[in-house]
Amino acid sequence: MIVLLVILSITIALFIWGKYPPDVVALMSMLALYMTGLLDMPETLSGFSNPTVLMIAALFIIGEGLARTGWTALAGKKFVSWAGKSIPKLLVIVTLGSGILSGFVSNTGTVAALLPVTVSAAWKAGTLPSKLLMPVAFGSNTGGLLTLTGTPPNIIVSNALKESGLEGFSFFEFALMGMPLLLIAVLYFRYVGYRLLPKHKMENPPVNIDSEVHKWIANYSIGHNMYRLRIRSMSQLIGSQIGDWEFEKKYNISIMRLRRRHPSVLKGTPPFVELPGSETEMRYHDIITVKGESNDVDKMIMEFKLGVIPKEFKPSELKKELINQEVGMVEMIVTPTSFFVGRTLPLGKYLNKSGIQLLGASRDGRPLADKNITIKAGDAFVIRGSWKN
Structure with a gap:
């Protein structure tokens, strides 16, 4: 018992210290319990096959995927655009929106996605960001009670019921309690909490x-000598790589972006190649954005049988x-x-x-x-x- 308490005390101290990553500290604690004989090998490794651990890990992966692909940021922008410059409407939407998002994404990911758009919307609406940031935090915490994956404790409780031979919770069963709590939080901040929120001022708006x-576009003339060209069916560029032609050396042309005519998720073909390299393949009907002098671009169009999209940037x-x-x-x-x-x-x-x-x-x-x-x-x-x- 004394050895166990010592290991737990050291583990907690390392967590609080924060010098080492939490996952490393947890693994060190697990190995210490095994090497001191407090746990045998099956008990030591049982956590890696625990459905609760696997589901929580999958939850973080899904949440990070939504954040990196921009879906959470896009949702935040939509929420803010619906409110316009109405401060009461903005308060309700950011609180309710953060709650709904956190039902499917981690609380931290939700707040991180909504933070910049909320601050910007607050300045546009003529109010202080501090009036909206606390409702966002409370909404994300309350929204974790909407779904089974909203917060890890929901998953732990559900799996504990299953391990005891009882029926676990369904995915939206938590919403029977979570939705009323979220609505109460929204109404509270709308009519009561708003008057009590801090009035901290920021010296510099975002x-x-x-x-x-x-x-930048105006001061640096970024759109100058920039053209969009289409690769036509008779062009010799089809099926070749950008590096095969040495466009910058021979034609004084830089290819800046490439848009695919036939993108496919199943085939792994993205709709855009944002930064084309020497190994980027060019295909029929691709649209390439190029930068170069008009004479050089004309020469490239004639030689490679390209079409011009005559629309100014x-x-x-x-x-x-x-x-x-x-x-x-x-x-x-x-x-x-x-x-x-x-x-x-x-x-x-x-x-x-x-x-x-x-x-x-x-x-x-x-x-x-x-x-x-x-x-x-x-x-x-x-x-x-x-x-x-």
Whole structure:
């Protein structure tokens, strides 16, 4: 008994300390119990086959998948758009929306997805973010009582009943208690809690992504010399890879994005190739977004029998073309000691080592219109790449 208490005390202390990952601490505790003879091998490994553990692990995987694919963020934006600038309506929607989302996604994932859109919506509606963030937190906690997978304790209780020979809870059975509690929480915050919520002020409002991206598009002339071309049936590009043709070296053209005509989830063909590389295959009717001088683009069109989509890029279209859930944009300044100083790079080029694409350049506050830029210290660039890079 003393050995068991010592191991548990050390485990709890390590959890509180936080220097080591919790999963490592748990495995060390499990091994300590086995090596001291308190558990035999079947008992030590029984947790890995426990349906409760497996279901909770699967729950986290599903929640992370929904978050990474943007579904939770999309749902948050929809909730906020329905409210408009009405503060009472916004309060009700974010509380109820966080509760519904947390019934299917973890509480942490729900709050993380709703946090940025809630703060932005609060500023647009003319209220303080602190008035809305606490209802979001309470709504996500209450929403965990809506479904069997809403929170791990629900799964543990249901499996405990099954192990005792009783019938477990159905998926939505918890909603018989959870839904009334969620509605009570919504009504409370709408009519009572709103007056009691903190009034902490933020000195600086959050950056408006849409306006900032539109500024970059204008200040860096990102849409200049950018064209969309369609690969026609007689083009020799069909079935070849981008690296086979050396477009940047021979034609002074950079391929920035590729849209598939026939995407397929079953075949693993995504609708877009956001950052085409040398091994990207080109197929019939693909639409490629290219950047280059008009004469070079005309030469490429004639030689490879491509079609032109004669539609100019508007700022809103450029934003959709260049930024989404997978890829983003950022502004950077070249320092005097940078590796890039003195090097010549074409705008639109994809840098394989860095995993980024050069969209536009500015020097002394003026956009650089040339396709090839010899980089100097102090130059500003807008780059595009995956959020990870």
